[in-house]
Amino acid sequence: DSGVTQTPKHLITATGQRVTLRCSPRSGDLSVYWYQQSLDQGLQFLIQYYNGEERAKGNILERFSAQQFPDLHSELNLSSLELGDSALYFCASSVAGVSAYNEQFFGPGTRLTVL
Amino acid sequence: AQKITQTQPGMFVQEKEAVTLDCTYDTSDPSYGLFWYKQPSSGEMIFLIYQGSYDQQNATEGRYSLNFQKARKSANLVISASQLGDSAMYFCAMREDQNNAGNMLTFGGGTRLMVKP
Numbered sequence: 699d700s701g702v703t704q705t706p707k708h709l710i711t712a713t714g715q716r717v718t719l720r721c722s723p724r725s726g727d728l729s730v731y732w733y734q735q736s737l738d739q740g741l742q743f744l745i746q747y748y749n750g751e752e753r754a755k756g757n758i759l760e761r762f763s764a765q766q767f768p769d770l771h772s773e774l775n776l777s778s779l780e781l782g783d784s785a786l787y788f789c790a791s792s793v794a795g796v797s798a799y800n801e802q803f804f805g806p807g808t809r810l811t812v813l
Numbered sequence: 814a815q816k817i818t819q820t821q822p823g824m825f826v827q828e829k830e831a832v833t834l835d836c837t838y839d840t841s842d843p844s845y846g847l848f849w850y851k852q853p854s855s856g857e858m859i860f861l862i863y864q865g866s867y868d869q870q871n872a873t874e875g876r877y878s879l880n881f882q883k884a885r886k887s888a889n890l891v892i893s894a895s896q897l898g899d900s901a902m903y904f905c906a907m908r909e910d911q912n913n914a915g916n917m918l919t920f921g922g923g924t925r926l927m928v929k930p
Contacts, residue, residue, distance in 0.1 A: 700857070731917065741904065741920035754917050786856060792916060801848070802918060804858035 701725065702805035704789050710811045716777040719808045723770055723791030729753070730772040731792075731802060732764055736785035747772055779812045786810075816840065817905050817921035825927050826895045833880070834890040834924045836905030844910035847888040848918065849879065852902040861903075864888055892926075900928045 701724035711717055723730050732744040734757075743756035747766035758764075761779075766772045776783060786809050790802040818837045826832035838847065849861040864872045864879045872879040880889040892899055902925050906918040 700859075729916065733918075740922050741906075743917040743919070746917060756917060788858060790858075801860050801863060802916070803860065804850070806857050809856070 700803040700805065702789060702791050702803050704787075704805035704808050706808060707806065708809050708811075710813065711779060712813055713779055713781060715779050715812075716775065717779065717810065719774040719776070719787055719789075719810075721772045721774070721789030721791075721805055723772070723789075724803055727791035727793050727803070728770065729792045730766055730770070731790040732758075732772070732774050733788040733790065733804075734785045735788060735807075736782075739785075741788075744774070776810070781812050784810055784812045815921075816919045817907055819903075819905055819921035819924050821924045822922070823925040823927070825929055826892075826899075828897060828928055828930050829894055831891060831893045832895055832926065834892070834903050834905075834926065836888045836890065836921060838886050838888060838905075838907050840886075840907065840909050842909040842911045846908040846910070847879070847881070848906040848908070849877070849888075849890045850904045850906060850920075851899075852904060852923070854901070858904075862890065895928045897928050897930060900926060902926075 703722045705720045728749045731746045735741045744758040746754040761777050764774045786807045788807045789805045792802045845866045847864045851859045862874045862877045864881045876893045878891045902923045904923045905921040
């Protein structure tokens with residue numbers, strides 16, 4: 699158990715819908731990262747928050763947005779869902795947010811299926 | 814260009830033998846970190862080992878060791894005395910420090926390791 703929690707574990711929805719994925723980082727970790735794992739794109743970084751502020755952005759679609767709340771939990775919002783958004787979405791957390799060795803601890807993931 | 818390349822999509826190893834999973838990387842950043850993660854069929858990502866670009870010695874963690882060859886830009890994972898529970902996907906990842914506002918990781922495509930009894 700990494701200490702990172704993600705809910706829900708599974709999500710099945712229809713095209714055009716909107717969903718929210720939730721992540722609670724390990725106690726004391728200030729950084730939250732979101733990654734998407736799909737069969738065709740592999741594991742891709744989406745976005746990072748550090749202590750409530752956006753720190754880095756990767757290959758995140760405009761239909762996707764995220765935020766980190768004062769209690770440090772984070773939500774990833776996916777809207778106007780398409781079949782291609784079906785993937786395993788990971789949240790990871792680490793202590794710091796700047797260049798340093800700090801291992802990222804991954805949550806169990808949310809498997810999103812868009813029908 | 815791919816930043817992280819794992820050329821072995823799948824590998825078999827006999828139980829109790831050692832196995833090497835290949836990883837090559839591409840960066841012009843003098844400061845970077847290399848990570849290996851294990852993803853069992855259950856889906857979670859488990860951190861295995863880390864190597865920093867300035868580390869003089871190869872990293873080791875129990876049965877895992879990292880064969881770091883900086884000039885060749887390779888960071889191969891060696892698993893000694895393979896166990897059935899080692900059957901999983903293995904991902905190599907890199908964190909570049911200079912042009913990386915955060916600590917995002919770039920992942921390779923993974924290698925599926927299957928341990929035969």
